[in-house]
Amino acid sequence: MEITGILSALIVGLVIGVLGKLVMPGRQKTPIWLTILVGIVAAFVGTAIARGLGVANTEGIDWIEVLIQIALAAAGIGIVAGTRKHKSIL
Template sequence: MGIISWIVLGLIAGALAKWIMPGKDPGGFIVTILIGVAGAFVGGFVGSLVGLGTVGGLSLGSIVTAIVGALILLFAYRLIANRAG
């Protein structure tokens, strides 16, 4: 999957992660979307390592993997930002 597809999938994953996990994020919606892009990469990497799937094509499995990655990163970001603030 090309880098543009990863970014688009990450944007979708970030928006869905924000919808699934609402609340005030230190940094706003743009930071949440960027975390979604990173989550798509992390989700695809970790998913491929443990054999749960990859973000290798635009499918339901790749979207779920990217969303899970985005949720994990969003949760970690909130923990770190709340402790620092």
């Protein structure tokens, strides 16, 4: 993977993760690195689900795919926030 692919995955992960946090009610105390990680995973899994359902489109922005990714990120943030008990330095 090239550096541009890594940077774009980080940016997409950040955006999807932050949107997932915004959808969740209340305040989640998850660090930014964990939000990015959940966003990256949600983006990959959401794309796979959208393609499996046949709703993924490669031209322009696929809003159904984005909604699936945000929903998965919100669920992931909820799970992570619920299982984290201690503050970490990282």
